[in-house]
Amino acid sequence: MKKIEAIIKPFKLDDVKNALTKIGVQGMTVTEVKGFGRQKGHTEVYRGAEYKIDFVPKSKIELIVPDELVTPVLETIERSAKTGKIGDGKIFLSPVEEVIRIRTGERGKEAI
């Protein structure tokens, strides 16, 4: 089992979710986050005074997938979140030791 975390542009969230459900992903957790990478922030103007937005709003998707789904999920996120412009985000992959479904007590792959 692997955990996949992807930080993407918020307006791409729907596309990514739909593409993932199509390939059989059954659940995910989404968080609204802020941050910056190479895109850095941007400046806005309010009543004549400029101010810098350092942390740009992003969406973070977290999902745990069985090993055989890892490659298709990564490819799907990469494809569906891409605009080709700076700030498209990143995907992180890490191992997961255990998953427990609280309601039934199932463990491992069954619990995903």
Added chain:
Amino acid sequence: MKRLNCFILISVLAILFIPALAGAQEKAGPDLKVMADTVWVLITAALVFFMNLGFATVESGLCRAKNTVNILSKNVIVFCVTSLAFWAIGFAFMFGEGNLFIGLKGLFLIGSDNSPATGEAYKGIFSSLNWTGVPLYAKFFFQLVFAGTAATIVSGAVAERIKYFSFFAFSLLMGALIYPIQGHWIWGGGWLSQLGFKDFAGSTTVHSIGGWSALVGASLLGPRTGKYGPDGRVNAIPGHNLGLATIGAFVLWLGWFGFNGGSTMAADPQPISLIILNTNMAAAAGGVAATFASYLALGKPDLSMLLNGILAGLVGITAGADGATVPGSIVVGLVSGVLVVFSVLFFDRIKVDDPVGAISVHLVNGVWGTFAVGLFHREVGLFYGGGPKQLLIQIAGILAIAIFSFLANFIIWKIIQKAMGLRVSEEEEMQGLDIGEHGMEAYPDFSSKP
């Protein structure tokens, strides 16, 4: 069932015809002009009252979420306080019989009065209002909502840092002294009205006077923490809800039809129609002008400037809504819209921190609107062949109000500062006045942002 229907039909017919028969028998019917005028005055007064909501939403929208409860509270309490102060003292100082500088009779609305009698037939102590044929309570209520407007202008300029009860105290003195005394000069038969100073619905009386109080208050308070960088650079402190601000601008625009339209204090078809159209066109022109001014000067058509531009146009036409032509009103509004944008930038630069632009809208354009009467009045305006006389009178009035306002406000704000302090602690300002002054938040379910 059938019998019931029959009974209802007969009742309806009876209700319809009995008054008609009774009316035919009466020798002197009700005075229809008094009725129409009273209805007009009370409905427009209610519209002006509704402007309190406009001020509340504009100001809270243009300030930060952490100060919302405080700003809303200020906007609510200011009308409550003004109502009591203006009833007890203010109305007497403004409209009661007295001398050229202050009215002296009519405290607590007590005194002889035979309204709605007008002109020579009027016998009472409020002869400065003998030109309108409505009952005294209608006159009072209409004037009260204007006093409330003058007082609430201050709230936006001092927002996000003033102590709640210091603002409360100022509102009381504004409604009892500052507004009524100067109001007496202009509308209460005082020396400026004797001079021929024209201020139809209050560009000076309401807006400049409120604006001067705002300017002195904001200057004594100093800018909000974080408004200026260590190098003196102006930092933006964006408003938290431009939706609220927009609702407020529309509410004020609507209320202004009552503000100007009702200032005839009579339902005279031709004048009120022209006045309401003039009011609307000046607002529209102000919005267009502010859009382009902010686009050219700042690079983007700033929504908050657009809203300020509309309000600036409204303030600008208030003094001359009865005397201007429709094209004249549009020109007045266009100038207002440009003025307000550069005025906001100017006050930012000289470090008078006015979070909502109240000084630029009400003071700067109150002065402009009063000045514009001397240019655009159909009969006495310079541009209509009336010569410079009216313009000079207008300038004299502007200067007189400026000097008196500045002194009176300075003294009163200073007294409040000495007695109870003006400004909350820096710690409280950081945390937000909602918690510090009121112990509650406007949006407790949302995560907060500095």
